[in-house]
Amino acid sequence: MAAALTPQGEDFPRWYQDVVAKAEMADNGPARGTMVIRPYGYAIWERMVSELDERIKATGAENAYFPLFIPLSYLSREAEHVEGFSPELAVVTHGGGEELAEPLVVRPTSETVIGEFMAKWIQSHRDLPLRLNQWANVVRWEMRPRLFLRSSEFLWQEGHTAHATREDALNYLMTIHLNVYNDFLVNVLAAPTYLGMKSPRERFAGALNTYTAEGMMKDGKALQMVTSHDLGQNFARAFEITYQSEDGASEVCHTTSWGASTRLVGGLIMTHGDDEGLVVPPRAAPTQVVVIPVRDDDAVLAACERLLEELRREGVRARLDRGRGSFGRRVTDWEIKGVPLRIEVGPRDLAEGVVTLVRRDTGEKSARSIQGLGAAASDLLEVIQGDLLGAATRRRDEATIDVTGIEGAIEAAQGGFARLPWSLVGEDGEDRLNAEAVSVRCLTRPDGSIPESVHEEGLLAIVARSY
Amino acid sequence: MAAALTPQGEDFPRWYQDVVAKAEMADNGPARGTMVIRPYGYAIWERMVSELDERIKATGAENAYFPLFIPLSYLSREAEHVEGFSPELAVVTHGGGEELAEPLVVRPTSETVIGEFMAKWIQSHRDLPLRLNQWANVVRWEMRPRLFLRSSEFLWQEGHTAHATREDALNYLMTIHLNVYNDFLVNVLAAPTYLGMKSPRERFAGALNTYTAEGMMKDGKALQMVTSHDLGQNFARAFEITYQSEDGASEVCHTTSWGASTRLVGGLIMTHGDDEGLVVPPRAAPTQVVVIPVRDDDAVLAACERLLEELRREGVRARLDRGRGSFGRRVTDWEIKGVPLRIEVGPRDLAEGVVTLVRRDTGEKSARSIQGLGAAASDLLEVIQGDLLGAATRRRDEATIDVTGIEGAIEAAQGGFARLPWSLVGEDGEDRLNAEAVSVRCLTRPDGSIPESVHEEGLLAIVARSY
Numbered sequence: 001m002a003a004a005l006t007p008q009g010e011d012f013p014r015w016y017q018d019v020v021a022k023a024e025m026a027d028n029g030p031a032r033g034t035m036v037i038r039p040y041g042y043a044i045w046e047r048m049v050s051e052l053d054e055r056i057k058a059t060g061a062e063n064a065y066f067p068l069f070i071p072l073s074y075l076s077r078e079a080e081h082v083e084g085f086s087p088e089l090a091v092v093t094h095g096g097g098e099e100l101a102e103p104l105v106v107r108p109t110s111e112t113v114i115g116e117f118m119a120k121w122i123q124s125h126r127d128l129p130l131r132l133n134q135w136a137n138v139v140r141w142e143m144r145p146r147l148f149l150r151s152s153e154f155l156w157q158e159g160h161t162a163h164a165t166r167e168d169a170l171n172y173l174m175t176i177h178l179n180v181y182n183d184f185l186v187n188v189l190a191a192p193t194y195l196g197m198k199s200p201r202e203r204f205a206g207a208l209n210t211y212t213a214e215g216m217m218k219d220g221k222a223l224q225m226v227t228s229h230d231l232g233q234n235f236a237r238a239f240e241i242t243y244q245s246e247d248g249a250s251e252v253c254h255t256t257s258w259g260a261s262t263r264l265v266g267g268l269i270m271t272h273g274d275d276e277g278l279v280v281p282p283r284a285a286p287t288q289v290v291v292i293p294v295r296d297d298d299a300v301l302a303a304c305e306r307l308l309e310e311l312r313r314e315g316v317r318a319r320l321d322r323g324r325g326s327f328g329r330r331v332t333d334w335e336i337k338g339v340p341l342r343i344e345v346g347p348r349d350l351a352e353g354v355v356t357l358v359r360r361d362t363g364e365k366s367a368r369s370i371q372g373l374g375a376a377a378s379d380l381l382e383v384i385q386g387d388l389l390g391a392a393t394r395r396r397d398e399a400t401i402d403v404t405g406i407e408g409a410i411e412a413a414q415g416g417f418a419r420l421p422w423s424l425v426g427e428d429g430e431d432r433l434n435a436e437a438v439s440v441r442c443l444t445r446p447d448g449s450i451p452e453s454v455h456e457e458g459l460l461a462i463v464a465r466s467y
Numbered sequence: 468m469a470a471a472l473t474p475q476g477e478d479f480p481r482w483y484q485d486v487v488a489k490a491e492m493a494d495n496g497p498a499r500g501t502m503v504i505r506p507y508g509y510a511i512w513e514r515m516v517s518e519l520d521e522r523i524k525a526t527g528a529e530n531a532y533f534p535l536f537i538p539l540s541y542l543s544r545e546a547e548h549v550e551g552f553s554p555e556l557a558v559v560t561h562g563g564g565e566e567l568a569e570p571l572v573v574r575p576t577s578e579t580v581i582g583e584f585m586a587k588w589i590q591s592h593r594d595l596p597l598r599l600n601q602w603a604n605v606v607r608w609e610m611r612p613r614l615f616l617r618s619s620e621f622l623w624q625e626g627h628t629a630h631a632t633r634e635d636a637l638n639y640l641m642t643i644h645l646n647v648y649n650d651f652l653v654n655v656l657a658a659p660t661y662l663g664m665k666s667p668r669e670r671f672a673g674a675l676n677t678y679t680a681e682g683m684m685k686d687g688k689a690l691q692m693v694t695s696h697d698l699g700q701n702f703a704r705a706f707e708i709t710y711q712s713e714d715g716a717s718e719v720c721h722t723t724s725w726g727a728s729t730r731l732v733g734g735l736i737m738t739h740g741d742d743e744g745l746v747v748p749p750r751a752a753p754t755q756v757v758v759i760p761v762r763d764d765d766a767v768l769a770a771c772e773r774l775l776e777e778l779r780r781e782g783v784r785a786r787l788d789r790g791r792g793s794f795g796r797r798v799t800d801w802e803i804k805g806v807p808l809r810i811e812v813g814p815r816d817l818a819e820g821v822v823t824l825v826r827r828d829t830g831e832k833s834a835r836s837i838q839g840l841g842a843a844a845s846d847l848l849e850v851i852q853g854d855l856l857g858a859a860t861r862r863r864d865e866a867t868i869d870v871t872g873i874e875g876a877i878e879a880a881q882g883g884f885a886r887l888p889w890s891l892v893g894e895d896g897e898d899r900l901n902a903e904a905v906s907v908r909c910l911t912r913p914d915g916s917i918p919e920s921v922h923e924e925g926l927l928a929i930v931a932r933s934y
Contacts, residue, residue, distance in 0.1 A: 027584065027587075029533070029534035029580070030534070030537065030538050030541065030583065031534060031536040031537065031538055031571050034534035034535070034536055036532070036533050036580075036584055037531060037532040037533075039529035039530065039531045039599070042529075042530050042531050042532050043529070043530070045532075046530065062506035062510070063506065063509050064503070064504060064505055064506045065503070065504040065512075066496070066503050067496035067497070067501035067502065067503065067620055068501070068535075068573075068606065068620050069498040069501055069557070069606075069619075070498065071497050071498055074497065086564065087563060087564045089561075089564075090559050090561070090562045090571075091560065091561040091562070092557050092559050092560075092573065093558065093559075093560045093561065094556075094557070094558040094560065094570075095556070095557045095558070095608045095619075096610065097554045097556075103561075104498050104557075106573070116497065117494065117503055120494075126791050132506070137535055137603070137604065139535065139536075141563035143563065152536075152562075153535050153536065155532065324593050
């Protein structure tokens with residue numbers, strides 16, 4: 001039952017566009033580069049928000065909300081910062097029917113305004129650590145927009161923290177990067193990652209170091225899933241975020257920032273999707289199981305309702321589709337939407353006390369007893385979750401090639417990732433890669449852990465084309 | 468233990484400002500009229516969002532997200548609509564480093580862009596009803612800003628639905644207004660409301676009717692807590708939201724819209740707050756119980772930790788304050804923040820197997836056995852919730868005066884609400900009220916239910932000064 005999608009092998013970007021449209025994930029907004037996130041796409045984002053928010057709060061961070069509009073003068077405080085953003089800014093020049101004395105920038109990030117308030121709220125060492133997180137929309141003008149991946153407005157969370165010591169800042173940042181972000185990516189999105197540090201030229205402007213988690217999409221390109229920045233004392237100095245230590249001295253704070261955005265929805269699509277459409281891992285799925293009656297007779301519908309009840313009692317996010325259209329049409333629709341498990345309920349099966357379970361990821365069908373189906377479905381969802389991670393990890397490992405030089409890396413990057421000693425790259429090597437639209441995605445230790453510095457001996461560079 | 472707040476009786480607006488600052492709810496943002504919602508204020512908003520979102524989803528509405536920027540031309544489609552907003556607009560004229568060919572408006576509401584997409588998504592009667600909700604920030608330029616109550620940017624939800632028949636639209640709108648909004652206001656915020664319809668001049672521009680829920684603040688002024696609009700076919704006609712009926716004819720949809728915003732946080736503060744600070748009803752409280760050790764010794768702290776565990780097992784949102792500052796200072800801080808129940812744990816009490824419970828609403832102290840304290844606290848929170856609603860309802864009823872004419876209404880509105888037959892008001896009466904900064908808050912039936920039309924016989928007008 002093939003969906004009317006362009007096959008991935010034929011034209012991957014077109015396939016992506018088709019999936020986003022046909023799975024009713026998003027539409028282009030009326031203003032250039034903006035997007036309308038449709039209910040199904042938004043429900044997936046809400047699942048992501050819920051899983052991330054819970055993990056972020058568990059680290060001790062608190063949510064807050066800072067204004068959308070930032071006076072233009074704020075962005076010139078930290079010159080290096082502005083340099084990075086200015087072509088991306090949307091500027092409000094009129095408000096209340098008049099031209100404004102000072103233009104307002106629509107936040108591209110809240111870094112500056114949060115810095116300002118941190119400086120105000122932090123007085124003493126007792127106010128530290130201060131750990132803030134914000135869920136909000138931000139705007140960065142985008143000339144080549146692409147739904148979820150690059151849009152002029154996107155939704156994200158941005159965390160900003162201030163600490164008394166560099167050690168505390170780095171420990172916390174690692175907690176965010178590993179226990180919040182990577183745990184979420186691997187265990188909810190079933191997306192294996194390469195963890196590492198950005199090379200100096202790929203680093204966030206103003207950061208001492210940027211940690212990243214790079215995912216491999218099905219076309220072999222990299223997607224930077226999240227980033228976490230070690231800002232050292234740079235920002236704190238620019239915004240005068242200082243505290244009085246126990247012995248009364250005035251000290252400069254150590255700050256961090258970290259973010260994840262609706263880009264993750266694009267990452268989810270391209271990590272698991274196939275020629276039939278989206279494939280959503282169970283833990284990320286707003287609907288984990290769809291129950292479809294093969295025929296609209298009363299006994300079948302009653303059995304479906306009972307099943308739905310039982311699934312929900314087991315904590316499964318299930319829904320019944322007794323909607324319009326043929327059985328075949330409904331099956332295709334849910335396949336395109338990537339619902340992990342479909343239960344088909346027909347009168348003949350019912351007579352034998354069974355129903356048919358169909359896995360979205362493998363297409364495998366099996367007859368199962370109605371008895372205890374809730375628990376069986378719940379178990380099967382966990383199996384699917386694990387299998388998706390396994391399959392994605394195998395794909396990634398197979399498409400990651402160890403090479404011994406820049407030219408080999410460029411070649412390998414045409415279909416996947418290349419890995420080579422960072423010492424073999426250097427500035428010139430990075431120039432050469434960039435000229436071929438290939439970049440250093442991250443620097444990692446041979447055991448896959450995150451280095452303490454880009455200057456560590458023996459680091460490997462993961463190199464790829466990227467989104 | 469009086470907090471350092473201006474007493475309500477001395478200067479209510481000043482009291483409000485003091486509470487917002489001292490309870491660490493919000494700060495003024497750097498750009499005029501914007502606000503920074505601090506973690507404690509935001510946590511209260513998150514409780515509101517969670518309670519409202521659950522109720523909204525239960526009606527069958529789905530969340531979606533529409534763009535922040537709306538082309539200026541969209542707002543001229545429905546002339547009456549623009550008339551209502553244009554002095555309130557923030558306009559983006561520059562993006563990507565260039566002047567834009569068409570300026571973009573920062574959404575004051577998403578009515579127009581959602582209308583556009585509804586027209587696209589709705590083809591057949593099978594696509595109806597279409598029920599969308601959005602949680603987002605919106606901007607309406609504010610010349611006299613006041614934190615939470617009137618800010619240039621605020622957070623809200625806006626619901627927009629399209630229906631095949633007027634009957635279905637009105638039934639759904641009533642479900643939203645009563646089962647979502649009023650249930651939330653009364654049962655979560657413990658805020659009694661007057662339900663009714665807006666008078667023609669107070670109605671949302673373009674609506675056939677606007678339903679409101681009006682709360683009485685402690686200074687006797689009204690706050691419009693939420694509004695729900697019956698848009699008839701006006702919007703659908705302007706945006707060509709049509710569908711093909713079962714017999715193949717093209718029909719115009721019937722639409723509704725409804726919203727609730729961060730203004731509710733201001734309403735919460737002014738409904739229950741007192742001279743000691745905020746008073747948060749338990750169901751709206753991010754922290755329902757704070758456990759405070761009277762002394763920092765190990766046995767006391769261990770007992771506190773055990774209590775905290777037990778409270779959480781009972782589903783109580785509890786926290787332990789073993790923080791800095793004296794016991795008295797901590798008590799005052801939590802009083803200002805309005806945490807409904809405080810548990811004080813001291814060594815002498817512990818020896819007797821008891822702890823002290825202190826209600827924020829009444830100040831009442833009682834010794835309770837540690838045995839089964841989780842369940843006892845949970846029960847007491849429900850009692851507090853009910854008592855707060857009871858007290859607010861009594862205050863409101865006592866401050867609502869039945870009058871027989873406009874002059875009497877103006878007089879009564881100096882300290883509360885006036886109620887009089889709508890037939891005694893008329894256009895001239897409304898002019899006279901408005902001249903004295905008094906307005907018709909809603910038209911209601913004598914039994915308190917919402918009329919079907921402002922032309923119904925025997926309606927009463929609720930008249931007050933308002934925020």
